[in-house]
Amino acid sequence: MPRILLKDIVKKYGKVIAADIPYLEIKDGEFFGLLGPSGSGKTTTLRIIAGLTKPDKGRVYIGDEDITDVPPEKRNLGMVFQSWALFPHLTVFENIAFGLRLRKLPEEEIRKRVKWAAELLQISELLNRYPHQLSGGQQQRVAVARAIVLYPRALLFDEPLSNLDAKLREQVRFELRKLQKELKITSVYVTHDQAEAFAICDRIAIINKGKIQQIGTPEEIYNRPETVFVAEFIGITRFIKGKVEDIVDESKGIVRVLAEDGLELYSWANLDKVKKGSKVVVAVRPDFISLASKESKERNVFKAKVELATYEGDVMDYEIRIGQWRLRFKTPPMYKFQPGQEIYVKLHEDKLIAIKE
Amino acid sequence: MYGERRQRIWDLAVIGIVLVYILLPMVVLVEYAFAQKWYAYQLFPSEWGFKWFSWVFKHADTRMAFFYSYTLAPLVMLATLGLSIPAGYVLGTRRNKLSIFTENLVNMNMALPVIVIGIGLLPLYTRLGLLGNYWALIPAHMIGAIPYTLRSVTAAFMQVPRDLEEAARVLGATRLQVIRKVYIPMTWRGILAGGIFAFSWSLNEFILTLLLGAPAVKTLPIAIYEYVGGYYLTPQPAAALSLFILIPSIVIALFFEKYLQVSLGLGGG
Amino acid sequence: MRITREDLISIIFLLPLYIFIIIMVFIPIINVILGSFGISIFGEQVNATFTLAGYKEFLAPESPYLYSLFFTIYVSLIATIISVLAGYLFAVYLTVKKPPIWSKISTVMTIPLFTPYIVGAFMWWTLLWPRGYLSLLINGLLMKLGIIHEPIPLVNDPYGIGILFGEVWIRFVIAVAIFYGPLQMINPELIDAARSLGAGTWTIIRKIFIPLTKYALIATSAIILLATMAGVSIPLILGGSWPQFLNVMIYLDVTTRFNYLMAYTSGVFYIIASATLGYLFFRFTTRKVVLQTR
Numbered sequence: 001m002p003r004i005l006l007k008d009i010v011k012k013y014g015k016v017i018a019a020d021i022p023y024l025e026i027k028d029g030e031f032f033g034l035l036g037p038s039g040s041g042k043t044t045t046l047r048i049i050a051g052l053t054k055p056d057k058g059r060v061y062i063g064d065e066d067i068t069d070v071p072p073e074k075r076n077l078g079m080v081f082q083s084w085a086l087f088p089h090l091t092v093f094e095n096i097a098f099g100l101r102l103r104k105l106p107e108e109e110i111r112k113r114v115k116w117a118a119e120l121l122q123i124s125e126l127l128n129r130y131p132h133q134l135s136g137g138q139q140q141r142v143a144v145a146r147a148i149v150l151y152p153r154a155l156l157f158d159e160p161l162s163n164l165d166a167k168l169r170e171q172v173r174f175e176l177r178k179l180q181k182e183l184k185i186t187s188v189y190v191t192h193d194q195a196e197a198f199a200i201c202d203r204i205a206i207i208n209k210g211k212i213q214q215i216g217t218p219e220e221i222y223n224r225p226e227t228v229f230v231a232e233f234i235g236i237t238r239f240i241k242g243k244v245e246d247i248v249d250e251s252k253g254i255v256r257v258l259a260e261d262g263l264e265l266y267s268w269a270n271l272d273k274v275k276k277g278s279k280v281v282v283a284v285r286p287d288f289i290s291l292a293s294k295e296s297k298e299r300n301v302f303k304a305k306v307e308l309a310t311y312e313g314d315v316m317d318y319e320i321r322i323g324q325w326r327l328r329f330k331t332p333p334m335y336k337f338q339p340g341q342e343i344y345v346k347l348h349e350d351k352l353i354a355i356k357e
Numbered sequence: 358m359y360g361e362r363r364q365r366i367w368d369l370a371v372i373g374i375v376l377v378y379i380l381l382p383m384v385v386l387v388e389y390a391f392a393q394k395w396y397a398y399q400l401f402p403s404e405w406g407f408k409w410f411s412w413v414f415k416h417a418d419t420r421m422a423f424f425y426s427y428t429l430a431p432l433v434m435l436a437t438l439g440l441s442i443p444a445g446y447v448l449g450t451r452r453n454k455l456s457i458f459t460e461n462l463v464n465m466n467m468a469l470p471v472i473v474i475g476i477g478l479l480p481l482y483t484r485l486g487l488l489g490n491y492w493a494l495i496p497a498h499m500i501g502a503i504p505y506t507l508r509s510v511t512a513a514f515m516q517v518p519r520d521l522e523e524a525a526r527v528l529g530a531t532r533l534q535v536i537r538k539v540y541i542p543m544t545w546r547g548i549l550a551g552g553i554f555a556f557s558w559s560l561n562e563f564i565l566t567l568l569l570g571a572p573a574v575k576t577l578p579i580a581i582y583e584y585v586g587g588y589y590l591t592p593q594p595a596a597a598l599s600l601f602i603l604i605p606s607i608v609i610a611l612f613f614e615k616y617l618q619v620s621l622g623l624g625g626g
Numbered sequence: 627m628r629i630t631r632e633d634l635i636s637i638i639f640l641l642p643l644y645i646f647i648i649i650m651v652f653i654p655i656i657n658v659i660l661g662s663f664g665i666s667i668f669g670e671q672v673n674a675t676f677t678l679a680g681y682k683e684f685l686a687p688e689s690p691y692l693y694s695l696f697f698t699i700y701v702s703l704i705a706t707i708i709s710v711l712a713g714y715l716f717a718v719y720l721t722v723k724k725p726p727i728w729s730k731i732s733t734v735m736t737i738p739l740f741t742p743y744i745v746g747a748f749m750w751w752t753l754l755w756p757r758g759y760l761s762l763l764i765n766g767l768l769m770k771l772g773i774i775h776e777p778i779p780l781v782n783d784p785y786g787i788g789i790l791f792g793e794v795w796i797r798f799v800i801a802v803a804i805f806y807g808p809l810q811m812i813n814p815e816l817i818d819a820a821r822s823l824g825a826g827t828w829t830i831i832r833k834i835f836i837p838l839t840k841y842a843l844i845a846t847s848a849i850i851l852l853a854t855m856a857g858v859s860i861p862l863i864l865g866g867s868w869p870q871f872l873n874v875m876i877y878l879d880v881t882t883r884f885n886y887l888m889a890y891t892s893g894v895f896y897i898i899a900s901a902t903l904g905y906l907f908f909r910f911t912t913r914k915v916v917l918q919t920r
Contacts, residue, residue, distance in 0.1 A: 052818050072821040085819035089837045098833075099823035150823065368725035375716065379737060382749035382795065385759065389752055397757065440646060443639035451636060459640060461908075466651050468904030470856035472873045473893040476880050477654025477661075480668040500650050507643075561742035564858045568880065578744045578859075585748050585863055592752055599745045610740040614733055 002063030003028045004049060004154055004186060009058035011044055017210040018044040019055070024205065024212065026154075026188060031180050033201030034190045037233065041210035042190045043158055049188060050156050051075050062153055078147030078185075079156040082163065084139045086131040092118075092142050093127040099150045117145040120179065137168050144176070148183065155180070155187040161196060173199045194234055198222075206230050226270070228355050231283040238327045240265070240282040244354065247276055257282055257354055263323045266299050267352035280354040284347060286317075286330040292346040300347045304329075306337045320345065386603070389596035409597035419598065422580040425491065426560055426602070429576065433498040433559035434552045440499070441507045441551060446540075448507070449514025450522075460511070467504045474500060475568040482569050489573030497565040502558040506551035513547020514540070550613060557609050560602055577602050655897065661890035680891035690875070691892055697869040698861075701786035702854040705793040710847050712794075713801025718835055720802075721809040722817065722827070738799040743859035750792045751863055754781035760791075781864050788864035789871070793857075797850050804849075808842045809835065845910035852903040856896065872896065 004026040011019040019041045026032040034042040047053035049060060051072030059068045067075055086095050094101075096117055100110045118124045121141040131139055140160055147155055157176075161169045177200050180187050191197050197204050198218040206213040206221060206229070214226045225231035228239070242259035248266060255269045257280060267282045274280060292301045307326065308319040316336060318329045320343070329345065337343055390409060392402030413419045448456045478497065479488075487493035517540060525535045563578040571579050577598060584595035629637075657667050664677035684691045720728055738746060753760040756777065765777040781788030812835070820830050836843070861871035870878075872892050879889035 047818075050818075050822055052821065071826075072818075073824045073826050075822075076824070077822060079819065079822040081815040081819055083813055083815050085813060085815035087816060087820075087834065098820070098825075102824045102829060146819075146823070156822075364723065365725075368723060368727065371716075371719060372725060372727060372731065376731065376734060378795070379735060379799070382746070382753055383737070385752050386745075386749045400759075400762075440642050444643040447636045447639045451632075453636075455636060455640070459643070462647065463643075464908070465904065466647065468852060468900045468907070469651070469655070470873065470896045470900055472856070472858050472876055473658055473896050473900075474651060474654045476876060476886075476889050476893055477656075477658040478650070479880060480657060480661075480666070480886075481653060484668040496646070496650055499646070503643075503646070557740065561744070563742070563744050564877070568877075578742060581744055581748060582859075582863070585751060592748070592755075595748060596752065599748055602742055603745050606740045606742060607737060610736060611733065614736070 002153055002186065003061075004188065005061040006045070006048070007059045007061070009045075009048060009055045009060070011041075011048060011053065011055045011210075017041070019048060020210045021045065021058070021212055024215075026186060027203075029184045029186055031177065031187045031189065031200060031202045033197040033204035034188065034207055035194060035197040035204050035233075036192065036207035038192055040192075040207045042192075042207045044210070045207065046156055046158055046188060046190045049154075050077055050079050076150060076152050077154050077156055078150060078152035080140075080143045080147050080158065080160040082159045084143035084160070084163075086139055086142055086146075088131050090130075091127065092123065092129055092131070092134070095131070095142055096127075096146045096149050098146065103150075113149050114145075117149040120148070121145045136164050137172065140164065140172065144179070148179075148185070152185065155185045157187065157189040157191075159191055161191075162193075169196070170199075176200055206233060208233070223351075223353075224270070225283065225353060225355065226273075228281055228283075228357070231281075231353060231355060235285050236328050238284050238325070240284060240325045241357075242280060242282065244269070244274055244276055244278045244280055247271065252350070254349055255280075255354055259323065259325070261323045261325075263302070263325070265302075265347060265352070266349040267354040268350055269354035273356050274354055279357045281357055283353045283355060284325075284327050285351075286328045288348050288351040289327065289329045289345050290348070291331065291335070292344045294344050296344065296346070298346060300349050300352075301344060302347070304343055304345050306339050306341045306343060309337060309339055383603075386596050386599060389593050390600050392593055395593075409593045412594055413597050413601075418575065419580050419594075422575050422577045422598075423601070425574055426577040429491075429494060429498065430556045430559040432495050433502060434556040436495050437499050437502045437506045437555035438510075438548065438552045441503065441510045442548065445507055445510030445551075446514050448511040450517070450519065463504050463507055466500070471501060471564050472568075475565050478565075479568060487569075489570060491570075491574050494566060494570050494574060497569050498559040498562045499555070500565070501562065502555040505558070506555045509547050509551035509554060510544070513544040513551075516547075517543045553609055553613070557606055560605065658890045658893040658897070661886060662894045664887060677887075680887045683888060684891045684895070691872065691888065694870055694872040694875045694892075695895060697786065698855055698872045701789050701871070702793075702851055704786075705790050705797060705854050706847055706851040708790070709794050709797035709801045709850060710843070713798050714805050714843065715831075716798075717802050717805035717809050718831055720806065721812070722830075735799055735802065738796045739803065741796070743796070743857055744863065746796055747792045747860045747863040750788065750795060751781055754788050754791060754864070779866075782866045784866045784869065786865065786869075788866075789861050792860040792864045793854050796860075797854060800853075801846060801850060804846045805839070805842060808839050812838055841910040845907045848903045848906040848910075852900055852907070855899060 006021050006024040008023075009019055009021040010017070034045055036042045044053055048055050051067070051070060055068070059066055061067065062075070062077075087098065090098065093114055096114045097110050100113060105113075114127070115124070118127060121144055123138060123141050123145060126134060126138060126142070131142070134142065140163075143160065161172055164172065173196055189197065189200055201218065203215060203217055204221055205215045208229050214221060214230045216224075221230065222234055225234060231237050232239075240257075240259050240263070242257040242263075242265075244255045245258045245264075246256040248254045248256050250271065253268050253271050254266055255271075255274060257265055257267055259265065259282075265282065269280065292298070302322045304320040304322045304327075306318055307321055310317040311333065314333065315330045316333050318331070318337065320327050320329050322345070388402065391405050391407070393406035393408045394404035395402040444459070448459060482488050482490075482493060521539055522535055525539050530538065561578065562576070563582070566574070566576050566579055567582070570576070575583070581595050581598050584598070585592060653667075660667060662680050664675055664679070683689060686692075741749075752758055755761060756779070758781075761777070761780045764780060765774070768774045769777070780791070816834055817830055820834050825833065855871075856873065858871075858873045858877060861874050862877065865871055865874060872895065876889045876892045876896075879885045879892070
């Protein structure tokens with residue numbers, strides 16, 4: 001299965017930049033995610049790959065072939081749509097066979113391939129039904145079967161799970177990933193749901209306002225966000241604003257940050273970008289914080305005041321305040337602090353991320 | 358990029374052809390109306406002016422046609438509304454079997470050719486001595502207008518939430534107050550649209566006026582027909598006359614689209 | 627059964643409408659039907675004895691009425707096919723390509739919808755009569771190509787060419803207006819899906835659009851055919867002296883020939899035609915016009 005390559009892609013709608021991608025390579029056999037808020041340009045990017053949207057500038061390659069000017073019907077890419085886009089007047093069988101019939105394959109071959117795809121997606125018993133007789137989950141499977149039955153060069157997914165209920169969505173994620181690994185088809189997956197992208201994709205590109213903010217594995221994206229946008233978009237993130245006073249540990253990348261209200265804290269930073277004296281924001285997530293004892297003399301231990309406490313069953317969710325900074329913090333439910341109570345917490349310096357503003 | 362621009366050119370070509378097709382007859386109509394001198398061997402008129410418009414007004418026949426057309430239209434509008442508002446109130450607020458039946462009945466009338474109704478009415482009008490009677494043309498014009506007007510009025514009443522009337526009544530409003538405070542503010546657009554529709558319909562009505570009114574009562578469409586129907590070879594006065602019903606029709610329709618957000622179609626048989 | 631106050635209000639409010647329909651529609655229709663058998667409610671025009679003479683004359687071989695009926699159906703069918711086909715394709719074009727300039731000029735397209743038929747017919751007459759631009763252009767072209775040797779009449783002609791021009795102008799726009807709505811209701815991702823599966827534009831029209839809008843197509847064709855057959859103004863102004871539309875025959879029968887029996891008989895054929903086509907229309911518009919999943 002070939003790679004997909006986008007080069008110098010620009011697409012504008014009026015003055016709004018829908019996509020501005022100098023270079024993006026999706027590797028052979030990879031499950032690649034395009035993650036971003038709605039209107040970020042992720043769907044535009046996918047449609048440019050599919051050929052459904054023409055870029056104003058730039059080239060699109062599959063393998064070594066330049067497909068920029070190839071119409072979508074000749075690209076042989078499988079696509080799964082948000083609404084699944086099943087043809088309402090055709091049975092499940094005819095929906096899956098639609099592309100095969102257009103290619104004028106012999107009837108026997110069509111039957112064989114539809115059977116193969118239907119078995120793979122466990123919809124063999126639904127072949128004679130019409131789309132409106134199927135549940136959402138079943139329709140989604142038919143849409144995937146219809147896309148893979150053509151042995152496409154790549155699979156494109158446009159938020160295919162957003163119309164499913166939450167429980168089913170989680171189950172389907174794993175199935176999709178399994179299927180993709182089995183078929184080894186290069187796949188691109190568009191979603192605005194971080195958990196979905198993390199569960200399914202090998203690598204993810206975070207997109208905002210048409211531009212790629214960061215590309216990396218889910219771990220890299222979560223642990224080492226490169227921009228404020230990525231840090232904010234992924235997980236529950238709060239920020240402490242300040243200035244780098246000192247570089248404390250060159251090899252581990254630890255810096256000392258003086259916050260705007262005088263709070264002094266230690267944080268990890270990418271030293272290629274953050275220098276002494278840089279204005280930074282320090283990203284803090286609930287899992288970067290742990291409880292500490294009052295007597296602790298360690299670095300980054302602060303007195304905090306509980307402002308809000310929410311019981312969520314498996315965890316307690318707190319909003320706490322350190323100086324002027326409000327942070328989110330979670331504990332197992334056996335700890336129960338009341339609003340107004342004072343506690344001591346430690347911010348883990350190797351997890352905190354100081355990002356240049 | 359390149360493909361995009363080619364697409365735009367295609368769009369312009371396709372839509373341009375359709376536009377020319379739609380507008381060409383109208384442009385030529387205007388040309389005829391303003392052509393003061395036009396010799397048979399010339400492609401275009403040699404002199405432009407308002408001669409035919411004043412010609413139209415000089416004739417007693419056409420002057421009367423103006424009078425008939427533009428007095429009948431508001432009368433038809435009022436009469437149609439008088440019939441449609443109570444009926445539309447019932448059809449719009451009570452969705453029972455009677456309402457559905459009535460709607461289907463009215464819709465069925467729409468499918469009947471006007472000429473057939475016209476020849477059926479002819480003996481009735483003859484017997485009652487109403488042929489060529491100005492007032493008797495009002496119900497004739499209403500036949501075609503009622504289905505559309507009634508539909509518009511019914512739709513307006515349907516939009517009034519049922520519980521709003523009940524709430525107002527519970528709060529102690531009288532029937533009259535309910536009508537003034539609840540129904541009129543919420544339905545006037547639909548009623549106005551329906552009324553104006555009846556107005557335009559009457560302005561355009563042709564075949565029933567021809568059968569039941571002419572020659573005693575000639576409206577503008579009849580006057581136009583008399584100029585062209587008899588293979589009259591100077592179409593200029595007919596063109597000038599046509600503008601007097603075409604332009605109001607267009608203005609009314611634009612008004613509809615813009616302010617009432619209703620689009621309509623009518624032709625008048 | 628007890629009549630409630632509410633029922634009473636309904637009846638009182640609907641009564642004028644019913645009286646109007648009975649006097650202005652039902653009585654005339656009954657009069658036409660009975661009149662075609664020679665029975666007259668109002669006396670005068672027809673002998674008051676039952677007769678089938680009207681139908682015999684109508685259906686006789688070489689009957690001008692039968693010929694007119696066929697001419698009416700023939701010309702109306704051609705006009706319907708042209709307008710439905712062109713209107714459908716144009717509506718599909720607008721749906722698929724979504725040309726940005728369309729929103730600015732779509733109002734212009736509605737002009738024929740509210741042009742009085744008599745004016746619309748006359749406008750085309752000015753283009754098609756021997757001195758009309760279109761007539762000069764088409765005849766000039768055909769003569770240059772050597773297909774004809776002298777100008778052919780394009781209006782008031784025996785082939786119904788003039789009627790076709792006038793009818794198509796109005797019906798085309800009606801067809802676009804009717805088709806545009808149902809086509810917009812088709813999930814645009816269906817088109818994208820079909821394309822990604824390898825379907826070109828024609829395949830999409832054939833395999834997606836037409837099956838999904840077939841009821842709208844049938845209903846629209848029925849209503850347009852009915853309107854074309856029934857409209858008097860256009861054949862009256864653009865038609866020739868012979869053959870004529872059946873409704874023009876009816877008009878001439880009552881105004882110049884005073885042959886009420888034949889006018890009523892022809893009227894019955896119109897009632898039958900409109901009942902059939904009206905049934906088709908209502909049957910398919912009450913059905914789901916567009917199937918959709920979502």
